Amino acid sequence: MADGSLGLWTVPLAVFGGAIRVSTPFLFVSLGECITERSGRINLGLEGTLVMGAMSAYGISYLSGSPWLGVLAAGITGAMLGALHAGICSLPRVNDIAVGIALMLFGTGLAFYLGKPLIEPTAARLPAIDFGWWSDVPQVRAALRINVLFLIGIALAPILYWAFKTTRWGLLIRTAGESSDAARAMGYSVLAIRLRATMVGGFLSGIGGSFLSLFYPGSWNEGLSSGQGITAVALVIFARWDPMLCLWASLAFGGAAALGPALQSVGVTSGYHLFNAAPYILTLAIMIITCSPKRTLTGAPAELSITR
Amino acid sequence: MEFGRISRRHLLQGGAALTLGTAFGAGAARAAGTTIGFVYVGSRDDYGYNQAHAQGAAALKKLPGLKVIEEEKVPETDAVEKTIESMINLDGASLLFPTSFGYYNPHVIKMAKKFPKLRFEHCGGLWSDKDPTNAGSYFGYIDEAQYISGIVAGYSTKSGKLGFVAAKPIPQVLRNINAFTLGARLANPKATTQVIFTGDWSMPVKEAEATNSLIDQGVDVLTCHVDGPKTMVENAARRGAMVCGYHVNQSPLAPKAYLTGAEWNWEALYPKFVKMIAAGETIPNFYRGGLKEEIVKCSPYGEAVSAEARKHADDIKAKLVAGNYTIFKGPIMDNKGNAVITSGTDRGQTDPELEKMNYLVEGVLGATS
Numbered sequence: 001m002a003d004g005s006l007g008l009w010t011v012p013l014a015v016f017g018g019a020i021r022v023s024t025p026f027l028f029v030s031l032g033e034c035i036t037e038r039s040g041r042i043n044l045g046l047e048g049t050l051v052m053g054a055m056s057a058y059g060i061s062y063l064s065g066s067p068w069l070g071v072l073a074a075g076i077t078g079a080m081l082g083a084l085h086a087g088i089c090s091l092p093r094v095n096d097i098a099v100g101i102a103l104m105l106f107g108t109g110l111a112f113y114l115g116k117p118l119i120e121p122t123a124a125r126l127p128a129i130d131f132g133w134w135s136d137v138p139q140v141r142a143a144l145r146i147n148v149l150f151l152i153g154i155a156l157a158p159i160l161y162w163a164f165k166t167t168r169w170g171l172l173i174r175t176a177g178e179s180s181d182a183a184r185a186m187g188y189s190v191l192a193i194r195l196r197a198t199m200v201g202g203f204l205s206g207i208g209g210s211f212l213s214l215f216y217p218g219s220w221n222e223g224l225s226s227g228q229g230i231t232a233v234a235l236v237i238f239a240r241w242d243p244m245l246c247l248w249a250s251l252a253f254g255g256a257a258a259l260g261p262a263l264q265s266v267g268v269t270s271g272y273h274l275f276n277a278a279p280y281i282l283t284l285a286i287m288i289i290t291c292s293p294k295r296t297l298t299g300a301p302a303e304l305s306i307t308r
Numbered sequence: 309m310e311f312g313r314i315s316r317r318h319l320l321q322g323g324a325a326l327t328l329g330t331a332f333g334a335g336a337a338r339a340a341g342t343t344i345g346f347v348y349v350g351s352r353d354d355y356g357y358n359q360a361h362a363q364g365a366a367a368l369k370k371l372p373g374l375k376v377i378e379e380e381k382v383p384e385t386d387a388v389e390k391t392i393e394s395m396i397n398l399d400g401a402s403l404l405f406p407t408s409f410g411y412y413n414p415h416v417i418k419m420a421k422k423f424p425k426l427r428f429e430h431c432g433g434l435w436s437d438k439d440p441t442n443a444g445s446y447f448g449y450i451d452e453a454q455y456i457s458g459i460v461a462g463y464s465t466k467s468g469k470l471g472f473v474a475a476k477p478i479p480q481v482l483r484n485i486n487a488f489t490l491g492a493r494l495a496n497p498k499a500t501t502q503v504i505f506t507g508d509w510s511m512p513v514k515e516a517e518a519t520n521s522l523i524d525q526g527v528d529v530l531t532c533h534v535d536g537p538k539t540m541v542e543n544a545a546r547r548g549a550m551v552c553g554y555h556v557n558q559s560p561l562a563p564k565a566y567l568t569g570a571e572w573n574w575e576a577l578y579p580k581f582v583k584m585i586a587a588g589e590t591i592p593n594f595y596r597g598g599l600k601e602e603i604v605k606c607s608p609y610g611e612a613v614s615a616e617a618r619k620h621a622d623d624i625k626a627k628l629v630a631g632n633y634t635i636f637k638g639p640i641m642d643n644k645g646n647a648v649i650t651s652g653t654d655r656g657q658t659d660p661e662l663e664k665m666n667y668l669v670e671g672v673l674g675a676t677s
Contacts, residue, residue: 010524017524018517112351112381120353122542122561139524142547216516217539218546222351222381223510258517264504265521269675276507276514 010139011262017143018258019251020150021216025050025225026250027153028208029232030239031160032201034246036082037236038164039197040177040190040303043085044100046205047229048107049078053209055115058220062123070123071149071210078206079199081107086198090191096305104230118220126215147215149207156204157247164243173197177301205229231279238286240299253279343375344368344582345401347391349408350510352380356536356555357572361407361431363556364574371579377401384410392419396426403585405578407431416443427591429581432480434663435593444591446577449598449657451487452628453570454531455635456606456621457552458491460568461529462499463617464550465492471522471549472503473515473532473540477676479665481533484570486669487635488531488552493671495620502527503674509535519543529567541566550612557607568621569607576602598657599628642667643674 029046036043043049053074061070085103089096129151132144164170175183176193183190212228213220235253239245260275274281300306344365352362362378369376377399382391388411395401404426406416412433420428420443433445461470470492474481485503492499502525504518515532519540522530531552532540538561544551545562553559553569584591597603606625609618627633636659639651648667649655655662668674 010521014517014521014524017520021520022513022517116351116353119351120355142520142524212513217512218516218542219512219538221354221510221512221536221538223536224512226511226513228513257513258521261504261506261514261518261521262524264674265502265518265525267673270677272505273507 008266010266011259013139013143014258014262014265015255018262019255020143020146021254022257023250023254024147024150024153024211024215025208025228026232026235026253027157027247028149028211029205029229030235030246030250031153031156031243032078032204032208033233033236034160034201034239034241034243035173035204036194036198036201037304038177038241038301039173039194040180040301041086041089041096041194041198042100042233042304042306043082043103043198043201044097044230044233045081045085045103045107046100046201046233047225047227048104048111049081049202049205050107050209050212050229050232051111051225052081052107053078053206054213054224055111055118055209055220056206057210058123058213059115059118061125061214062118062121065124067124067126067214070214071126071207074206074210075203076206078202078204078209080202081206082199082202083195085202086191086195089198090195108225112222115220115222119222122219123214125218126211128215147211149211149215153250154247157243160243174301177303180303205232208232231283234283234287237300238283238290241301242299252282256282341373341375342403342582342585343377343395343399343401345392345395345399345404346376346378347382347388347395347404347406347408347411348378348380349384349410350381350535352378354536355538355558355561356534358407358535360555360572361405361574364572364578365405367575368578368582371582374582375399382408384408384415386415388415389419392416396423401426403427403429403582405429405431409433412445427585429591439593441593444593444595446591446595446603448572448577448601448603449596450570450572450604451483451635452598452657453604453606454484455487455491455628456625457531457568457570458488458493459495459621459624460609460613460617461488461531461550461552462492462495463614463620464567464612465496465499465529467526467528468496468499469525469527470499470501471519471525471527471530472501472672472674473518473522473530473534474503474505475509475511475534476507477505479663482665482668482676483662484533485672485674486665486667489669489671490635490640491624494624495617499671501672501674503668503672505674506534512536512539515539516543519549520547523547523549531569553607559607559610563610564612566607566610567613568609571605571607573602573605576605596658599625600631636662641670643670643672645670 056077057070057074060073061067088099128145132141176190180190239249256278346365348358350358352358409432412430420440428443430445435445489501506514529550530544537554541558541561545565559566634654636655638649638653640649642648
């Protein structure tokens with residue numbers, strides 16, 4: 001301890017810090033996808049939305065000097081991609097999963113193309129709030145440098161949970177997701193509800209992307225997302241379409257991502273590929289444990305093309 | 309429009325034939341009018357491996373009479389063959405630089421056999437007698453520059469703990485880790501290097517997590533061997549640690565934290581290759597070199613580097629440039645206690661044994677598997 005290291009304590013601290021640092025994109029994408037899927041549609045294109053969000057946030061932050069404008073731009077870009085997905089899916093006999101895959105490729109490709117000149121410059125980053133002032137340990141202070149977006153994400157989960165349960169909007173989204181006939185019988189346009197739900201989902205995913213490029217790891221490059229968007233979509237199924245479970249699952253995934261490097265740093269070197277794969281193993285394990293051929297997944301909206 | 313297309317193609321083919329004629333048939337003025345094709349595996353402004361090559365290409369663009377064409381993000385698959393063929397058939401390229409390791413076998417070899425009159429210079433491959441003679445492989449002993457970085461890091465660390473964010477435990481990477489550590493222990497015999505493997509060449513989130521974990525362990529000087537060092541450099545500087553760069557000079561990213569770095573010097577090598585071709589000399593098929601041959605270089609020292617560190621590093625650098633210094637000089641123990649290079653054995657840079665390196669030297673905390 002005298003030399004400033006924490007020894008084995010690094011591992012739980014890194015998992016804790018990783019849960020805070022790495023989870024935010026998972027959280028925003030999964031909450032966004034949760035809204036979209038509750039309305040009865042799957043948007044697999046959120047990986048592309050995340051990358052486009054990261055790129056546009058970085059670009060706008062670089063050009064304007066204001067990272068918050070970047071976050072807004074990322075949200076708007078995401079909403080536009082969401083509108084594109086919903087618009088195409090509104091056409092008859094269009095499969096939302098296929099459109100999602102197409103948009104995933106489109107979004108990442110477009111982001112790489114437009115983001116080419118942004119790899120080298122350094123854009124203004126989002127500020128962090130120092131919650132570690134009470135501690136003398138620099139490692140704890142570093143782990144507790146928290147970004148506002150993370151706090152917004154944490155607040156958003158219970159708000160969404162409450163909104164789905166008690167508000168009129170929540171009920172409408174759920175109706176569109178459970179039975180489009182019922183929504184139509186009530187006089188609502190299912191397509192309009194899904195359009196809005198997909199746009200909000202895209203908006204949140206775009207913001208998730210802005211966290212990647214403007215806070216952590218904190219710069220734009222083409223390997224930035226490395227599949228986090230698609231993992232977050234899977235996470236929604238794993239979280240049973242429940243916003244609160246999305247929050248816990250995102251935190252668990254963030255912590256799991258930190259486990260591999262942290263274990264190596266304290267000298268547990270064998271099988272680091274296995275620890276690096278921890279988030280994916282976790283997903284597979286939970287999917288296998290909870291699936292059953294005899295029934296559909298509990299909590300799955302009945303209108304989803306995978307449950308229908 | 310069928311007619312227009314055909315005529316364009318014929319025109320291009322004619323142009324290609326013409327270029328070939330001037331490049332290889334006409335003796336003295338060989339380099340004049342030559343088109344040179346560069347193929348990169350990633351983005352050419354990644355502050356890393358590909359940018360280093362693109363800087364070399366940019367140096368060629370400045371030479372008169374040369375046309376340089378580039379293509380980025382070409383995967384190490386059949387795609388590289390298509391890129392090379394289109395560079396040859398459509399743009400008339402007569403000298404090609406496929407710069408990524410995985411292009412070589414089988415793709416570059418296949419292309420070299422198909423176009424026996426053109427020259428292929430591949431970065432990183434191991435050319436052997438069985439390969440076509442119009443293909444060549446070149447690479448630099450960048451571990452020499454890493455050794456210098458290690459010396460500077462050894463003087464600069466306060467905790468005696470250095471960190472290395474590495475992609476995969478392959479010989480080239482292990483050689484860099486070992487050279488960095490040996491250099492650091494020259495300056496500070498108690499220094500250790502904690503290594504973290506991220507598992508792949510470009511994993512920004514893992515690299516950032518690795519950087520944070522290392523600093524949490526008390527590491528105060530970091531370096532790396534990944535494709536884009538930007539993530540490590542920026543995140544380490546934010547946490548107040550110092551860094552040694554890799555591939556290119558990253559000091560603009562963290563001017564205060566940047567000590568020095570191991571850089572490629574392709575902007576010196578590529579014009580040299582072109583001049584050799586112009587003079588009618590043959591480039592050796594297996595081309596290697598270090599600081600002495602100006603294939604690698606060290607970044608200028610940052611302001612945080614002490615006078616003592618500069619002196620020691622400059623001294624060793626001068627010896628390496630003069631060619632009378634051996635980094636891997638026995639006795640060297642690995643970090644499991646086995647003698648990997650016995651006392652009295654000097655493994656000079658060209659020693660093929662070093663290209664098969666599969667151990668981490670004493671002082672490295674970490675394992676290859």
